[in-house]
Amino acid sequence: MAIKPFTEEELDDIYAFAVQLGKDAGKLLLEAAQARFNGSGQSSQDFSEKDSAVDIVTKTDEDVEAFIKTSIAEKYPDHAFVGEESYSKTCSSRAYLISDTTPTWCVDPLDGTVNYTHLFPMFCVSIALVLHGKPTIGVICAPYLNQLFTACRGRGAWLNETQRLPLVRSPSIPPMPENAPQSCVFSCEWGKDRKDRPDGNLCRKVESFLNMAAEVGGRGGKGGMVHGVRSLGSATMDLAYTAMGAFDIWWEGGCWEWDVAAGIVILQEAGGLITTANPPGDSRTSKIEDVKLGSRLYLAIR
Amino acid sequence: MAIKPFTEEELDDIYAFAVQLGKDAGKLLLEAAQARFNGSGQSSQDFSEKDSAVDIVTKTDEDVEAFIKTSIAEKYPDHAFVGEESYSKTCSSRAYLISDTTPTWCVDPLDGTVNYTHLFPMFCVSIALVLHGKPTIGVICAPYLNQLFTACRGRGAWLNETQRLPLVRSPSIPPMPENAPQSCVFSCEWGKDRKDRPDGNLCRKVESFLNMAAEVGGRGGKGGMVHGVRSLGSATMDLAYTAMGAFDIWWEGGCWEWDVAAGIVILQEAGGLITTANPPGDSRTSKIEDVKLGSRLYLAIR
Structure with a gap:
């Protein structure tokens, strides 16, 4: 389907959907991570002794991508989907992935896989809607950090939906230092x-x-x-x-x-x-x- | 004062005091950081336009160390205190800092200063009690991460007082990989x-x-x-x-x-x-x- 330009209201709706999807996917990631803790009140019975950390992560990766893909297909059956896990399984060579004519969701269910395996907090799910080759909606949810980064073209970028990015804006956004990159x-x-x-x-x-x-x-x-x-x-x-x-x-x-x-x-x-x-x-x-x-x-x- | 060995009950009391002190100091750090956000509901009036991020951080560093030092002096007037800020101001040469005979608190009010200036979450307050040269109680509070690491000799190490460290313990603590450092x-x-x-x-x-x-x-x-x-x-x-x-x-x-x-x-x-x-x-x-x-x-x- 060729892209019919979205109205601002339609874009608002898709943005709200994407933000909720990011939160839900982040929650799935965190629940699977917590199942590996001891003494957290979570059950570890889902994993038998022979499951390695890598197997668990691969399964989580696939499960979360499937959840995101299904949610999008139900809500927007005409949109295209490009996800890391689906791509890795089906494609062997490098190709440009994003359609210029179809609204395309571009998803990494788990970035920072090694961190996730080690329970180092720097992992996240990344969900974008790309229109005419341009990322237009972006949601990054880092559930262990309680940090949700969101943006939609023309609507600013936000942390946890309440703090405008960049964070330091008082009294104004500091410019790049004159001696850059020294103070960077x-x-x-x-x-x-x-x-x-x-x-x-x-x-x-x-x-x-x-x-x-x-x-x-x-x-x-x-x-x-x-x-x-x-x-x-x-x-x-x-x-x-x-x-x-x-x-x-x-x-x-x-x-x-x-x-x-x-x-x-x-x-x-x-x-x-x-x-x-x-x-x-x-x-x-x-x-x-x-x-x-x-x-x-x-x-x-x- | 020479160290009279603490009873286990005395050590429990000091540990509880140190944990609360770490939480309170972390809260001070976070409040000062939040004052630099815009739109977070925090006031930025405390800082005039000419205050640079570095000045603000130095002041926070000193304020938090003073708070910790005073709290310890009130509760344990016989104990010694070594803090980064006090030391930097009074000492020019490198000397070994910890007494072998007096219970000594060893404190960094803010580690990760550059991160703090940039509001990157990896900053913390670090509080230790050293007995006979050995760190015996340790509290690290990273308030922006909501992570509190605590330990007292013989009592295990804990995240947020509820999760035993290391985190991954199910079904057992994974050993270092056989091919280390490859999987590290x-x-x-x-x-x-x-x-x-x-x-x-x-x-x-x-x-x-x-x-x-x-x-x-x-x-x-x-x-x-x-x-x-x-x-x-x-x-x-x-x-x-x-x-x-x-x-x-x-x-x-x-x-x-x-x-x-x-x-x-x-x-x-x-x-x-x-x-x-x-x-x-x-x-x-x-x-x-x-x-x-x-x-x-x-x-x-x-």
Whole structure:
């Protein structure tokens, strides 16, 4: 079905649906995590001794995605759905996933899988509605943190539905520091590709992290002396915290659409910028392109 | 005053006092943070436009330490007190801070200062009672996360007073993986010393991070291929999450007593090990020494 433009009222309805869906999915994630605690009053009988943490997480991932997919199909049978779990099972090669003509839901049922396995709180569910290739509604629910990030194009970005993002707005949103990146908090992830090759992802990433961290003048003039370097193990949470203003700069390569679709609209509605992380031809004069979903390489600034 | 050994009842009383003190101090931190939000229903009138985030944080840091110090002095006038803020103001050189003969409270009113300024949730207050040089009571309160970590020697370690640490205990506490560190989550911090010198802290730390992260066989055989690398910007929270089981390994150099005193007893009561991070003479046969407060270089394992 080609997209008939939604009225503002229709968009409000879809936004409310997406927010509730994010809350419900987050609750499912947390309940499954709590079943692994001891002494929390939750039952651990669902898991036999032979179930490994990884099996439990895979099952949770699939269950939560199925719940989201079914809920959307019941409410909006004409919309398309792209989810991490469904995609991983059916596709072997990399293809651009989002239709330009059909309203498409882009969902990661669980970002921060390793964190979830270890009960480190930085995990979340990410739900986005993409229209004409642009993320238009975004919901990120981090249930263990009690943090719900939401945005809809034109309606601002919100934490827990009551606090406008970015959080620090009194008396005004602080501008990026004049000596940026020196006073900035920089977030980045080490990723899973750890081949020890000079041209590999690991070495190139660590080069970049070192440049951001090293004293000004160091690293052949590239030293950024950022105020802090953070790695959370969840690209989606990185992006949410950049929207919140907790982080100033985030970059990542190798993202999938479901990692970033919700975060993009939340960041943009909070006044942040996101573009491809490929350096421009001339850093002073080149136009900064708007991000395109599917570019895989992202740079976000609050 | 020389230490007269406390009875178990006396220790219970002091523990209850310390836990309440941690909660109250955490509440003060959170209230000061919330005053910087806009639209949260909190007043921002206390801060004039010229107040920078740094000034506000310094004031909060001092206020919270003063509150803790006064509360302890009223209740236990014979005990000694070592706090980060008081120490920084009065001492210029590095000295070992903890008395062997007087019960000493060792307090960091705010760990994760940069996070606090940016409203990134990973900040906390850390309160420890040290007896005969050994951390005996530890309280870490991360108020924005609603997480309170507590322990007293012989009484176990707890999250929010109800969940025994480490969290995952069903059906039993999972052992360290046989292929460790491959399945481990490793936490580490970049620190503030970022001189671009081969023998400087930055380069030596990044060497170590790279060894932990790189593929097995990489880095001249040192590659650890850990499951994840995390940097939170708070050594105290790193240690708390290692006790919780969210992280498996943490190491840090340059810690102060108040960064780690509470975390040490919480980790140990959760069954974890903490020692100096200096490598032993022979890794197979050397005795693993118990940690000493003041060693500045720490290695913790859940």
